[in-house]
Each structure stands twice: as C-alpha cells, then as structure tokens.
Amino acid sequence: MSPVIIFDPRYNYGRGVPGLPKQIHGFVRQKPSLIRDALLAAGAFRDAELMGPQFVKVDDLSAVHTPAAVAALSSSSAVARAVELPPLKWLPIALVRHIVVTPQLKGTGGTCAALASAAEGRWAFNLSGGYHHARPDLSHGFCLVADVALAIHRLRAGGKRPNILVLDLDLHQGDGNAAVFRGDQTVFTASMHEEAVFPFPKLESDLDVGLASHMEDAEYLDHLDAFLSDITERFQAQIIIYVAGSDPFVDDPLGSLRISREGMRERDRRIARYARQHGAALVALTAGGYSESSPAVTADGYLEMMGVLGS
Numbered sequence: 001m002s003p004v005i006i007f008d009p010r011y012n013y014g015r016g017v018p019g020l021p022k023q024i025h026g027f028v029r030q031k032p033s034l035i036r037d038a039l040l041a042a043g044a045f046r047d048a049e050l051m052g053p054q055f056v057k058v059d060d061l062s063a064v065h066t067p068a069a070v071a072a073l074s075s076s077s078a079v080a081r082a083v084e085l086p087p088l089k090w091l092p093i094a095l096v097r098h099i100v101v102t103p104q105l106k107g108t109g110g111t112c113a114a115l116a117s118a119a120e121g122r123w124a125f126n127l128s129g130g131y132h133h134a135r136p137d138l139s140h141g142f143c144l145v146a147d148v149a150l151a152i153h154r155l156r157a158g159g160k161r162p163n164i165l166v167l168d169l170d171l172h173q174g175d176g177n178a179a180v181f182r183g184d185q186t187v188f189t190a191s192m193h194e195e196a197v198f199p200f201p202k203l204e205s206d207l208d209v210g211l212a213s214h215m216e217d218a219e220y221l222d223h224l225d226a227f228l229s230d231i232t233e234r235f236q237a238q239i240i241i242y243v244a245g246s247d248p249f250v251d252d253p254l255g256s257l258r259i260s261r262e263g264m265r266e267r268d269r270r271i272a273r274y275a276r277q278h279g280a281a282l283v284a285l286t287a288g289g290y291s292e293s294s295p296a297v298t299a300d301g302y303l304e305m306m307g308v309l310g311s
C-alpha cells in the first residue's frame, strides 16, 4: 500500500507573524514546509497520498492531560516556560497560541491521522509531531501536547487496541511517553538517547538505552541493532510509532552525538526494514532537531523509509 504524508501549513511556528527569527529555540519555524518541499522535489508525492490532520482543540487534551496542564495552555507565562522562550510571556495569549500552541495542536491532529492510517495497514509520515516530553501533568522541553497519547486514545475510542511500539531515537529521552504509558500492556516505550542531556531526571521507559556523549556512526548503529533485538525479545509490535528526531545529527547544537548524514539515513533505513520484517505499520514523527540542516536531514530519512516500503 502506498504511504500517507500528513501536512498542514499551520504546522509551522509563528506563521505570518512579522519580526520573528527564522529559528525559535533553535527550531526552524518553517521546518514542516521545508520537509514538504524536499519530499515534493524528490518526487515522493507521486507514490504517496497527501492528507491533512484530524481536528484537535484544547478541550480534547483533557483525555490525556490533567486539568492543570490543559489550563496552562491558556497562560502566556506557562506556555513560555514550557517552550523555553521567556519573551513569549509578555505577549497576549491569543498571539502565543498562534505562534506555538496551534502548530502543536495541528501536529497532534497529524499524529492522530497517521495512527489511524497505520491501523489500516498504511505507513504514515507526519511532517510534525513527536512531542515526547509532554507528560500528563506537565508540558516542558518545547513539548506542549502528548500527541502520541491522544492518537492512541482516539484509536482505542474507535474500538482498536493493537500492540504499539513507541520507538524513540530522538537525541533526548522520551520521558513524556514513558510517563503516559507506564504499566500499559499494549504500548511498549523504548528510547535510545544521549544520556547526558535533558530531561533530568529521566523517567523509566519499558526499555532505555542512554548513549555516551560524542558517539559516531559505527558505534551508534551497533547500539541500534542491539536495541532493536532487545525490543524483539520483549514485544511484538503491530504498529511502530517512530519518534524520528534529527537531533543526533552531528551539527545539532543541543547534543554531542556525531552521527553523519549517511549515518542518519542508515538509522532510518534500519527502522523501516525492522518494521517490514515484523509486518508492522510505521508511523513517523519529526520530533526534535535544532540546526538549520534539520529539515533536510529529516526529509532524507523520510525518503529512505519510503524507499524501503516501496522496494
């Protein structure tokens, strides 16, 4: 089956707001559009269906967040703290919502649409999502909404309960998803990350691998193979939600891993091959990545995964 690509121009942060820098919190504001453009230029849309996100409004978040965490999205200072952008606290909440909250609500709707497609057996590539630090009671680390949690909640509300692997290869540990799914028998959380960076403390996933700083391709990919083998021994996934952060890339300013462009491509090929070997549908989420090259690294990886699907 052909893959689905999920995109909305409102994924972009601060859309149409004059005077904002190109990157906020290091994050390229137009990253979703840049990934779309790169996929378009590579011809990905000849074989894929383009889809929009499901509708998600703030009130919907009470399904997976505490009332206090939902209420915090109506406070400029609370949102500014969560996304680590102090100047936002001086702006009216309507503008703060436009700049950072709405993009993550749209991205969350994209994750919901992607998972719904995966439940039908289609691989789905969301050009946003992967807000893996958002915990039920706390938005932090640039993550406001537990998008994976809401997507799984909606799937279950529709009567489906597949075995889902949340496979997190972002530079940072997926503490939010670890907290959300602790003790959940049909969701297995696995995170391989740089140990010495945010979040502190880390929360326990079903499987965690904390990597040493300054690691390069060969060692990283060896760890990845061992990580995937450990997962296989413990869990049989029907759907893999891949938190595919590009921040292990060598030029990312938030970490010290030294994974090359080819190393990142190989990482994503291995994940796609793993999904194929195990007959699992893949959902890819962009997650972190804080260098100017991040959109291109992510687009590369998405194309590699689509290539494995089509091979």
Ligand SMILES: [Zn+2]
Pocket: 170, 171, 172, 245, 247, 287, 288, 289
């Ligand atoms: Zn990250």
